[in-house]
Amino acid sequence: MVTLRVNGEDRQVDVPPDMPLLWVLRDVIGLTGTKFGCGIAQCGACTVHLDNQPVRSCQLPVSAIGDRAITTIEAIGQTPEGAKVQQAWLAVDVVQCGYCQSGQIMAAAALLARVPNPTDRDIDTAMSGNICRCATYVRIREAIKQAATGQQHGLQVVVDGSAA
Amino acid sequence: MRRFLIIVVVLLAVGVGAYFFLNRTDPDDGTAPVLAGAPTNADPVARGEYLTTAADCVACHTSHDGGKPFAGGLAFKLPFGTIYSSNITPDKETGIGTWTDDEFVRAVREGIRKDGKHLYPAFPYTAYTQLSRADVLAIKAYLFSLPPVHQPEKPNELGFPFNQRWAMGFWNAAFFRSQRFQADASRSPEWNAGAYLGGPLGHCAECHTPRNFGFALKHGEALAGEVVQGWRAYNITSDPTHGIGKWSDEALTQYLRTGHAEGHASANGPMGEAIAYSLQHWKPEDTAALVTWLRTVPAREGDDPIVVDAAPKAMVASSAVAPGGDDGKADAEGLRLFEGACASCHQWNGAGQQTAYAALAGTRGVNDPKGANVTEAILEGVKMRIGDNDVYMPAFGHAYSDTEVAALANYVIRHFGGKQGEVTPADVAKRRAE
Incomplete structure (x- = not known):
């Protein structure tokens, strides 16, 4: 039996010590917002936070977590940065197929918590481990800037009436 | 003329005498220090299992492409050709199932196989010669307790003269002495056990x-x-x-x-x-x-000595999630690759996350300007089972070109070791071929 602190709640799970956190989250606890992408820590789709640091949950054995706090996409909206990122994500309509967005939002929220007003270079460094097969990178960058500044930038959805 | 003939005959006799003298077998059965994992009163098969594990026989006697344990077939790519390890399961046709105790002991300690031909020292009989007969026979007892695997040996790919096994008799005369482990009475039993474990057994x-x-x-x-x-x-x-x-x-x-x-x-x-x-x-x-x-191995500098810089400028200037202090121009390509594929686990400050094994700070790998192990790790990744966990890093050999691997390796060496890396695309190509 392992006790994990997930989104502020203690969860008791009976899993082998080498089970990656992603499996525990999705298959055991039932939090399926975090996605399986590559399985080898190379695409970022499975990103969650451990004590506010982004980690790849597909390559994180549950036995290595200890008492560190796990935050997933289901609860990131309860943090100020997470809420801002999610709003900007909708405003800019970042998503195309949407598969990578849980991981993108987790990485972006961690970036803003650390660097409130990131430069393009900061964004590249923090986000380049998160791959988007639809190549929405331009919108991802816009949304992060909008979340940071609260100001609308170049790319807004037309129905919003504010397209540049 | 007659004097010349006499000289030739004498020289021949001296040569033959020297050959046999230098190839003589130490008649001593040998005595091993007491090992905690292989007490002398234990069952020979259990002792043999521990000794076989300590000698890591399985690592070389198992092929990497899904081969059965101890059935051989692993390639040793050496400068003069390729040697394949042999099947040491008790299969009667393709393994060692018909070998007697004496034949097995002679192979392990003298490098001469059942048919009387020389083994190549890729098999470390040069180290095993110091093992005690009792230990060698315990290993045999364990190997003979395993299921036989029918797997014919792969023929070696060696050119002349290296394919001439008899010539190894001369190599042995020059470089090999049959001799058993000699305990050092001036040292503790623990030291002697360590010397036996690290020398003859663990080689x-x-x-x-x-x-x-x-x-x-x-x-x-x-x-x-x-x-x-x-x-x-x-x-x-x-x-x-x-x-x-x-x-x-x-x-x-x-x-x-x-x-x-x-x-x-x-x-x-x-x-x-x-x-x-x-x-x-x-x-x-x-x-x-x-x-x-x-601890008692005499200090030596060795070739291409590595000096570890535990706190290089760029690494120290970085946080876990963001780089600092890199030379933008020289490092641009390597940095771009590192931020996309490596940083999420290794982290810019070398601390490493996901697994403690991802920590690069202070390691000799990133402090070796030649970048041998950094390059190999990038190409082949890591996959090993330690205790209850897998330690894993993906292999990037198929994803990156030689130029990219070299740029990444040199970036890693500069950022985490504070040194100018010397890895060239040609080096990477060579490593791939090996």
Whole structure:
């Protein structure tokens, strides 16, 4: 039996010590917002936070977590940065197929918590481990800037009436 | 003319005499120090299993492409050709099922197989010659308790003259002495156990000791480090700068039992295999004995000595999640690759997350300007089972070009080691071919 602190709640799970956190989250606890992408820590789709640091949950054995706090996409909206990122994500309509967005939002929220007003270079460094097969990178960058500044930038959805 | 003939005959006689004298077999059965994991009163098969694990027979006698354990077929790509390991399961046709005790002991300790032909010293009889007969027979008892696997041996790919097994008699005359382990009465029983574990049994020197022109160990340079099949086996002498003299006993023990020592090293490649198959299974007392002995290995600098910079400028200027202090122009390509594929686990400050094994700070790998093990790790990744967990890093050999691997390796060496990396795309191509 392992006790994990997930989104502020203690969860008791009976899993082998080498089970990656992603499996525990999705298959055991039932939090399926975090996605399986590559399985080898190379695409970022499975990103969650451990004590506010982004980690790849597909390559994180549950036995290595200890008492560190796990935050997933289901609860990131309860943090100020997470809420801002999610709003900007909708405003800019970042998503195309949407598969990578849980991981993108987790990485972006961690970036803003650390660097409130990131430069393009900061964004590249923090986000380049998160791959988007639809190549929405331009919108991802816009949304992060909008979340940071609260100001609308170049790319807004037309129905919003504010397209540049 | 007659005088000339006499000289020839005398020289021949001296030569033949010297050949047989230098190839003589030590008649002593030999006595092994007491090992915690193989007490003398234990069942021979159980003792043999521990000794077989300690000698890591399985690592070389199993092919990497899904081969059955001990059935052989692993390729040793050497400068003069390729040698394949043999089937040591008790199969009567393709293994060693018909070998007698004496034949097995002769093969292990003298390098002469059942049919009387010489083995190549890729099989370390040069180290095993010091094993006691009782230990060798315990290993045989264990091997004979395994299921036989019918798997014919792969013929070696050696050109003339290396394919002439009889010629190894001359190699042996020059470089090999049949002799049993001699305990040093002036040292503790623990030290002697460590010497036996690290010498004849664990054969550390086979990878860690530099080799001479004849591909034999340079005993005067024992354990000062060598490159084997592209991987660098580091200097493990007590030298404080270039060896492991500054490592604490705890760090050495942690490394030998788990393959990772905080701030010093994470095993991968052949050493990762040695940890995964052998060292992690040793009794803690035997690990302690090995550490005791390693501490007394005379300090040596070795070739291409590595000086670890534990706090290089760029690494220190970085946080876990963001780089700092890099030379933008020189490092741009490597940095771009690192941020996309490596940073999420290794982190910019070298601390590493996901697994402690991802910590790069202070390791000799990133402090080796030649970048042997950094390059190999990028190409091949890491996959080993330690205790209850997998230690894993993906292989990037198929994803990146030679130029990209070289740029990434040199970036890693500069950022985490504070040194100018010397890895060229041609080096990477060579490594791929090996």
